[in-house]
Amino acid sequence: MVFKSIITQKEDQNIFLNRILFSSLLILLLASIIFIRLIFLQIYDSDQYKLRSLNNTIRMQSIPPSRGLIFDRNNDILAENRPVFQLEMIPEQVQQIDKILDQLGRLNLINKNKISELTERIEKSYQFKSITLNTKLSEKQIAIFANNRNIFKGIDIKSRLVRYYPKADMFSHALGYVGSISSKDYLRFDSSIYTGKEQIGKTSIERDYETTLHGYPGKEKLLVNVRGRVMDRLDTEPFQPGNNLILTLDSHLQEIAYNAMQGKKGAVVGIDPTNGEVLIFISTPSYDPNKISQGMSISEYKAFQNNKNKPLFNRAIAGQYPPGSTIKPMLALGGLDMGYINPDNFIPCEGHYLLPNYSRPFNDWARHGSVNTVRAIQASCDVYFYELAVDMGIEKMSSFLSKFNLGKKTLIDLGSEKKGIIPNREWKKNNFKSKQNQSWYQGETVITGIGQGYMLATPLQLAMATAMIANRGSAFRPHLVRAIENIKTGELTYTSTEEINNLQHIKQEHWDIIHQGMVAVVNERRGTAYGIFQPNVSVAGKTGSSQVFSIDKSSTKEIPEELKDHGLFIGFAPLEKPKIALTIIVENGGGGRVSAAPVAEKIMQAILNSERQDGV
């Protein structure tokens, strides 16, 4: 070491102490800066940072509400929610994912062909979020899984609620079905009350009463970490379930009608004429809505849509058919009311009708000989109504038929209803392009007289018209929902109905005459539905056949199925205080007598039986 004198050491010390003092002051300054900064962060701005810290970690998550239940008028359950079991995996809890998936495949717990697809999905998603491996486990699969649970760590069975329709395909066109929410659905409804996880009504009541059935989602306050993993549940606000619906439908009648329609294409609509409640609502062929609600592959759904029998098509409200002879009682009423026919006058029917300037005759389906109004309805004489049509003219006919609410929507509580057609000159002018086609021909008036030509009506419209006949003029707007049950209070809100009566001015004796004709259809020899029902049954009706294709009647046997006539039947029962007004349409069923009337018989009999029981 270099030797230093005491003096230089003193000098050294002074300089050094100077600098140390300066440094110490600097240290105190820097420390003060830190403290000031900390005071700003932790005291002055603390609230702001506390809020940001909460925003980091708190997530609000909505819980889907449980959907309202649907009952029939007798409290039979038609739509409920059932747990479906699915297989879920949390990837980070599984050690060898490939091996486990392989094992699951071998036990048939997952689809073997989808393993590679699953592997890919697992790789792409968060390792702590559960992934669904199988959306629908059968009872057997649940049992197999339970037996092997110890091998499958990180895999578990979870349940979710899925819409279930206990009566399967019997009510499908009335109830509709539900499915997962599509982007289109979000446009229809208030997206703020949807969590995206629930099922949404896609058709019929499920769709049109969506807001009633849906309810309001609950909220969960979750504590999440930086990767979104839920660490804790802080607060839960339960969901408010959807309200229940009580329908006007009667399961018992629906079942009878549905069974009677087995193997037939068509529709049955039965309305209580006293209040517009729809008791029967059937469109066949039907489908099992459970299959759609529990998730159906796109190909399965496409196959459904492309089925030539159109099972998804709601014939009861959207099927438009020529009403055929079923409009005869209504036209007869118009003729009587306006004085075009005298009920006591008999006119001859030679089996055909000739119009001046028309070379081809208008054929009747039979030679009826001498007929008056009652007989013409009873035997469905075409010639009688050809003549009446020509006398009335198309304008008077169409305006009178409109009073039966034909040609306009019934305003039932379902969307996608069609309004049918009651043709007249103006309608033709508006609906045809070429000038030549726009003018109305008298031949068209003639066939309108037997419900052919341009005229179209839905089964529901005909049922409502039948209700008017049964009620002698008045009817109520048809509806499927009888009451909404408030799930909180249990209070029932009944659907109010609107009475329509355009036919108040009709004389009772005229109603008597057409009722007499319709009773004769069922109960008298030469009646078109005679022999189908029990003798002297308290039923009034009218058959109809509407031509799908104009062919020579003599070659009936060789007509291919899809070109056969549609068979129709309208009717009501019992005669005193009618309880049901019914319309049945069987597509390509041949005449109304052979296809539709037997279905009506079964329903009417059930009504009358229950009437008798009530009477006892």
Next chain:
Amino acid sequence: MVFDKNHNRLSSEDLFRKFHIDIPLLIAFLILFSISLIAIYSASNSDINAVINQSLRIGFSLGAMILIAQMSPLNYERIAPWLYSLCFLLLGVVLIFGETRNGATRWLNIGIGFQPSELMKIGMPLMVARYIARESLPPSNISIAIAVMLVILPTYLIYLEPDLGTSLLVAFSGLIVIFLSGIKKRYLFIAFTLFLTSLPLIWPLINEFQRKRVLTFLDPEKDPLGAGYHIIQSKIAIGSGGLFGKGWLNGSQGQLDFLPERTTDFIFSILAEEFGLIGIAIIICIYLFIVGRGILIAINSQDLFSRLIAASISLTFFIYVFVNISMTIGLLPVVGVPLPLISRGGTSMVTLMILLGMLMSVGTHKRLVSK
């Protein structure tokens, strides 16, 4: 022999003195180590293994410190040139043969990953102090120039790795010695203005990644999920802690992983979140106590070399604390400096404890020198 209470107390004090241990400093270290274990347990989401590992590192570092404290400052003075030369050589070697992690070539693989730049933290103050102390104060202009070169060369090598943070700290530990040696204020003023005016020239030379850090520091909210994420989450943690803190293991920013690197660079934020301003004020006071005690040791030591290294170690220690805290509260850019004695980490703690061991050595060997 008579053993009265008084005698007993004296003898235990003697024991510590015999092992060259400064009791106030040791107590301060032990408090900080305890805080370290508490904070690491919380920051590692209650991982007891992290605490055990840290305890082992603490034990090892304490051992190193006590060992170093046994040696007289004279020995350090003697080995200073050799240590410095070795470090300098290794810094050259690391640039050629070093292991690259995350784009930085800092490690030499000699069984364990070893950073020569860490060793330079010890070599630098020793070398500069020895060089300055060979003549009386104030040093001549030539001495200053040479001393500055001694500082700049290794600093540049570390900067090339690149490791801006460490290079600045190493430079500081050397420059502080020159400053304490009584360099004329005029020179200091010139150096300072030179530094400021050269900043725009240096700016394009430093690499992209470091420039981004500085820009982020100036406006972290510009890229809240990217470059600004660390500093924003750190400020949220500290600010939301408030005066009293959220309580141990209750800091949501830390417990729910919002705060990154929370056992190392951002452990201060965890402490601030869970123990509040009161908690960290106590911690800062302990640091200031250590610095103050170190300065006292420097003032009381008898020879210039001891004085210079004791002061350099104390002031460097303060700068570590200051840089780390400033970085977590957004006063300085994020440069990756751990919080002394509390952050998790092996090498940096051993290095620091060796330096503090030297401080103890200076503090406890002075009487021997005076005799």
